[in-house]
Amino acid sequence: MTLSLIPLLDFPLINPGDELPVLIHESLQENELQLQNNDILVLAQKIVSKAENRFVNLTTVTPSDSALFYAQQTGKDPRLLELILSESNQVLRTRENLIIVEHRLGFVCANAGIDHSNVNGPWGDPADWVLLLPENPDQSAACIRDYLEELYQVSIGILIIDSHGRAWRLGTIGTTIGLSGLPGLMDLRGKPDLYNYRLRVTKVGAADELAAAASLVMGQANEKTPVVMVRGFPYALREANLQELIRPEELDLFR
Amino acid sequence: MTLSLIPLLDFPLINPGDELPVLIHESLQENELQLQNNDILVLAQKIVSKAENRFVNLTTVTPSDSALFYAQQTGKDPRLLELILSESNQVLRTRENLIIVEHRLGFVCANAGIDHSNVNGPWGDPADWVLLLPENPDQSAACIRDYLEELYQVSIGILIIDSHGRAWRLGTIGTTIGLSGLPGLMDLRGKPDLYNYRLRVTKVGAADELAAAASLVMGQANEKTPVVMVRGFPYALREANLQELIRPEELDLFR
Numbered sequence: 001m002t003l004s005l006i007p008l009l010d011f012p013l014i015n016p017g018d019e020l021p022v023l024i025h026e027s028l029q030e031n032e033l034q035l036q037n038n039d040i041l042v043l044a045q046k047i048v049s050k051a052e053n054r055f056v057n058l059t060t061v062t063p064s065d066s067a068l069f070y071a072q073q074t075g076k077d078p079r080l081l082e083l084i085l086s087e088s089n090q091v092l093r094t095r096e097n098l099i100i101v102e103h104r105l106g107f108v109c110a111n112a113g114i115d116h117s118n119v120n121g122p123w124g125d126p127a128d129w130v131l132l133l134p135e136n137p138d139q140s141a142a143c144i145r146d147y148l149e150e151l152y153q154v155s156i157g158i159l160i161i162d163s164h165g166r167a168w169r170l171g172t173i174g175t176t177i178g179l180s181g182l183p184g185l186m187d188l189r190g191k192p193d194l195y196n197y198r199l200r201v202t203k204v205g206a207a208d209e210l211a212a213a214a215s216l217v218m219g220q221a222n223e224k225t226p227v228v229m230v231r232g233f234p235y236a237l238r239e240a241n242l243q244e245l246i247r248p249e250e251l252d253l254f255r
Numbered sequence: 256m257t258l259s260l261i262p263l264l265d266f267p268l269i270n271p272g273d274e275l276p277v278l279i280h281e282s283l284q285e286n287e288l289q290l291q292n293n294d295i296l297v298l299a300q301k302i303v304s305k306a307e308n309r310f311v312n313l314t315t316v317t318p319s320d321s322a323l324f325y326a327q328q329t330g331k332d333p334r335l336l337e338l339i340l341s342e343s344n345q346v347l348r349t350r351e352n353l354i355i356v357e358h359r360l361g362f363v364c365a366n367a368g369i370d371h372s373n374v375n376g377p378w379g380d381p382a383d384w385v386l387l388l389p390e391n392p393d394q395s396a397a398c399i400r401d402y403l404e405e406l407y408q409v410s411i412g413i414l415i416i417d418s419h420g421r422a423w424r425l426g427t428i429g430t431t432i433g434l435s436g437l438p439g440l441m442d443l444r445g446k447p448d449l450y451n452y453r454l455r456v457t458k459v460g461a462a463d464e465l466a467a468a469a470s471l472v473m474g475q476a477n478e479k480t481p482v483v484m485v486r487g488f489p490y491a492l493r494e495a496n497l498q499e500l501i502r503p504e505e506l507d508l509f510r
Contacts, residue, residue, distance in 0.1 A: 002262070005257065166421070167421075167509040174464060186426070208421075212468060213471065234471060234472065254423070254509045
């Protein structure tokens with residue numbers, strides 16, 4: 001089946017308190033799109049964080065000793081490091097201008113996903129504002145899904161994505177940070193292959209494959225298309241959460 | 256713009272010596288698809304390897320001392336390990352039933368990408384056959400591209416993908432192992448964002464995002480849809496190679 005990824009054009013800029021589900025509905029209408037069963041909406045993290053007012057003004061942050069230590073290690077702003085540490089379970093690596101952490105949500109990423117570009121805070125100098133990831137992206141996804149499923153009387157999935165670097169490859173790719181209603185991981189083990197052998201090591205990161213796909217359509221240089229409608233997702237929708245995509249520390253060979 | 260990923264249905268099973276560009280052309284016709292400028296064809300590694308006869312029969316392999324050592328570490332077949340080592344620059348990690356290497360092509364993956372499922376060799380017991388990655392996937396992609404560009408008088412991209420695990424996340428995702436005619440990495444640094452700040456860290460793994468997208472459409476349990484046609488790729492096509500996606504060892508914090 002063809003997989004189609006359709007950007008919602010002219011999506012409005014988001015401010016704290018905006019009702020994202022309502023704005024998505026309005027944008028679907030303006031784009032003359034009707035949600036159907038098994039459709040998935042992919043949302044850029046940034047609009048969810050903005051709607052949930054995850055802005056922090058750096059002038060309000062007092063760095064701890066630990067933040068000052070990592071500021072020295074990385075050359076980054078100690079106030080930003082204070083926020084990164086407060087959003088993280090563990091620091092994995094540092095280098096000049098780089099800090100890799102295990103985020104409190106469980107995944108490994110740079111800067112705890114805290115964003116400094118395309119951030120224009122509610123007051124004062126834009127350069128003072130940063131944007132944290134949503135408090136609970138799975139829950140954010142579930143709320144948006146509930147509203148739209150009720151309104152359209154359909155079963156859909158909601159995926160919230162961010163751009164993550166990779167350990168051994170250059171370039172970021174769109175990666176799941178929260179989801180509701182679609183599988184994170186597809187366990188295909190035990191299914192016979194074409195020659196009736198058993199596939200042995202086949203768990204597919206289905207939501208992450210879709211996150212990467214949608215990221216292509218969103219682009220990176222602006223947030224003008226932060227919502228992408230997906231039709232033709234090949235796997236059955238089901239309840240799921242981010243946790244199923246996180247490699248447990250005891251299976252992690254690369255910390 | 257909408258991104259569409261269209262599987263070529265009923266693609267034939269591939270045998271050594273098959274002319275892949277010709278079979279792709281025939282399949283496009285059967286699927287009533289016409290290649291247009293800026294289309295991209297994504298190919299599963301397995302059909303390229305089979306066409307190039309990258310089969311090896313394990314009964315012909317004599318394990319070295321090093322292969323015997325890693326067989327003991329991992330519990331894997333020492334003959335398979337001999338092949339893995341011969342296809343690798345470096346062993347990064349081992350664990351029971353797992354070996355992570357830097358492949359001779361530069362990327363990090365499990366088992367040097369050597370495949371044991373869906374492999375039905377030219378003779379004897381299917382269980383004795385394994386399939387290595389193509390000798391030079393960039394070159395394989397370029398040959399297929401040349402043939403189809405000439406035939407259809409268009410500019411297209413060819414992407415060859417495999418399923419790779421990730422350091423910190425569960426589930427494999429489709430990942431580039433060779434390409435021709437489309438950008439691997441998109442460097443968006445220096446472009447102004449919505450508020451005229453400079454984006455600071457934005458190199459996008461565009462080919463890998465597309466690899467993940469196409470992998471969704473191919474599925475994993477069979478090779479019946481190993482070719483996917485992509486329309487609406489958002490970046491300009493250009494000459495490129497796999498190397499631009501490989502993180503140089505001196506920038507690698509996780510070996």
